[in-house]
Amino acid sequence: MTTIVALVVVGPLVAAAAGLMWQDRSVVRDVITLGGLGATTAAAAWLLVAVERNGTVVIRVGGWDPDLGIVLVADLFAALILVVAVATILVVEIFAIGQRRTAWGADARLAGPLLLVLTSGVALAIVTGDLFTLFVAFELILISSYVLLTHQGRRGQIRSGMTYVTMNLFASTLFLLGVAFVYSATGTVNFAQLAIRIPELSSELRWGIGLWFLVVFGTKAAIFPLFSWLPDSYPTAPTTITAVFAGLLTKIGVYALIRFHTMMSMEDLGPVILIVAGVTMLVGVAGALAQDDMKRILSFHIVSQIGYMLMGLGLFSVAGVAGAVLFLIHQIPIKTVLFLVGGLVEESEGTSTLDRVGGLAARKPVIALLFALPALSLAGLPPFSGFVAKLALIDAGIADVSVPIVAVALVGSLLTLLSMAKIWLGVFWGGQPNSPAPVPVDSGSVRSHRLMVTATSFAVAATLGIALAAGPLWELSERAAIDLIDPSDYVELVLQ
Amino acid sequence: MSLALVFAVAGLVSVGTFLxxxxxxxxxxxxxxxxxxAAVLALLASGGPAGDPPLADQSDLETIxxxxxxxxxxxxxxxxxxxxxFLLALARRQHLLTGGDLVEDDLEDRRIAYEADDNDEIGSAA
Structure with a gap:
């Protein structure tokens, strides 16, 4: 059982190496990429079932003691997010295989293997049991994302890639400095030992460490005021790449934030996190309202939605953290799907700028439906998964008597609906614009189009499934939150 | 911990951030x-005082x-x-594309700045 935890990290890396070896033979490469991602998804699902039944799985890499070596820990929170994350990447890869024949595709020779490296980094970041390995995992994710963002070498990509790399590299340096501070203060980087030692530190030191890592993880998660790099860089990449980034990269930052701040008992920081959460919600959605390109609107929404997860964390109650976990589970596929639909619009119309497309609902009803369902879910309308997740958060906020943040969250939802309506009006309703967009240079074949639509429909169906399974998922999230707020089981299992 | 290391870290961080x-x-x-x-020096300093080289089986655990x-x-x-x-490769690519070494302006930012200017002019004319 324990080997699976290591396999989800090592497996994709091996597949990536194999994919690079055969990068010029498209069939072999695709089989390796899809096989690697499929096997990882299956392993992650198996892990979730095992963890749910038998409790947390711990593996000591190389047999070293936890205070010297690396431990990988799959608790319920880790297993839940791992399944959602890896399955999302698998769907995107299927979409990418369809999209590569069009003018908007990524370079297939690199994109598949790089996505596998990214998967490995995501898996490592999720199951790691110490702060330094988390740093290494972030680097693994970021290095592959740097290359995915800039590998086509277009001018816009290089310009925004430079901002993206600079911001993230700076955050990584801060991360490394933070590791040094934590090690000086506690003499360990292992989460289980930190969960014992950090609460014993003086209040000033705890505030220092908590705020430092709020900035570090917050930059990755694009919270206010550290988000400016995101809406600028994401839209320039090929759709599939943006979809993976939108669905996963910021969410891994949130994951790290939730894991670190709950396990290290940073309750004192609650009010600070709640203020940041509220401002992030409003600034993100206000930015989205001001945009006139579908992909840019969606990019600003990434920022806005991060605020909701932070809100759950900031409450530091079981209900709040469980709400944040559920929101994370709902948000990863939803954001990815919306960007995939953006890719379908781009493929069909040649652009995703609002005033250059129109009337798509009449001409391409399938795309319109595929957009409408996740968009309503994003805005939090019943009966979709977004409603369930937001209800959980609002409920937790009311139980905590945090009225301002609840009010801000509701206003944010309303504005989200407004900007989704803006996309709907611009892209799907109305007539075709007078100045038609340039016809795509190399339009994809019918088969590749069908593959893209199938992958997107599958993902939309999965998000509807989240709403249907809301009861069991909420129960799992609650159990994960209880383990996070009181990590004594985790600590005991790792240190025994 | 040596004070010199602390000053070295502080100096490197300030110069690095400025650049x-x-x-x-x-x-x-x-x-x-x-x-x-700077980050590597800080990590090194976090390990406590300097000592003998930590070689397996050859050093005294007390003094390493x-x-x-x-x-x-x-x-x-x-x-x-x-x-x-990787950064150098990006810089080289930028040089090939634009012939320069400077970070380019964000077109969106510039457009918004122009519109803001226009609005100001209209406002002052009225």
Whole structure:
């Protein structure tokens, strides 16, 4: 059982190496990429079932003691997010295989293997049991994302890639400095030992460490005021790449934030996190309202939605953290799907700028439906998964008597609906614009189009499934939150 | 912990941050190598006082330096080396595309700035 935890990290890396070896033979490469991602998804699902039944799985890499070596820990929170994350990447890869024949595709020779490296980094970041390995995992994710963002070498990509790399590299340096501070203060980087030692530190030191890592993880998660790099860089990449980034990269930052701040008992920081959460919600959605390109609107929404997860964390109650976990589970596929639909619009119309497309609902009803369902879910309308997740958060906020943040969250939802309506009006309703967009240079074949639509429909169906399974998922999230707020089981299992 | 190390970290972080905020890509690359050195020095300092080389089976456990931060530093050095190379490659690509070394303006930002200017002019005319 324990080997699976290591396999989800090592497996994709091996597949990536194999994919690079055969990068010029498209069939072999695709089989390796899809096989690697499929096997990882299956392993992650198996892990979730095992963890749910038998409790947390711990593996000591190389047999070293936890205070010297690396431990990988799959608790319920880790297993839940791992399944959602890896399955999302698998769907995107299927979409990418369809999209590569069009003018908007990524370079297939690199994109598949790089996505596998990214998967490995995501898996490592999720199951790691110490702060330094988390740093290494972030680097693994970021290095592959740097290359995915800039590998086509277009001018816009290089310009925004430079901002993206600079911001993230700076955050990584801060991360490394933070590791040094934590090690000086506690003499360990292992989460289980930190969960014992950090609460014993003086209040000033705890505030220092908590705020430092709020900035570090917050930059990755694009919270206010550290988000400016995101809406600028994401839209320039090929759709599939943006979809993976939108669905996963910021969410891994949130994951790290939730894991670190709950396990290290940073309750004192609650009010600070709640203020940041509220401002992030409003600034993100206000930015989205001001945009006139579908992909840019969606990019600003990434920022806005991060605020909701932070809100759950900031409450530091079981209900709040469980709400944040559920929101994370709902948000990863939803954001990815919306960007995939953006890719379908781009493929069909040649652009995703609002005033250059129109009337798509009449001409391409399938795309319109595929957009409408996740968009309503994003805005939090019943009966979709977004409603369930937001209800959980609002409920937790009311139980905590945090009225301002609840009010801000509701206003944010309303504005989200407004900007989704803006996309709907611009892209799907109305007539075709007078100045038609340039016809795509190399339009994809019918088969590749069908593959893209199938992958997107599958993902939309999965998000509807989240709403249907809301009861069991909420129960799992609650159990994960209880383990996070009181990590004594985790600590005991790792240190025994 | 040696005070000299603390001052070295502080100095490297300030110079590095200053360089990273500049517009020239080669300065940004230099800034990041400074910041990388600062982080590695901080990690090294976090291991406590210096001591004998920590060689397996050959050293006295009482007098050796803490090997763990050194292992962490090595990993960090390798990562920052790779990233410096990637940044240089990006800078080279930028040079090929634009013939310059400066970070380009964001078109969106510039458009908004122009519109804001226009609005101001209309406002002052009225």
């Amino acid at each position: 990273v905020t500049s517009r020239s890509l080669s300065r940004i690359v230099l800034g990041f190598s400074m910041l990388g050195h 330096a803490n090997p763990l931060p050194q292992a962490l530093s090595l990993t960090a050095i390798v990562i920052s080396f790779g990233l410096t190379l």
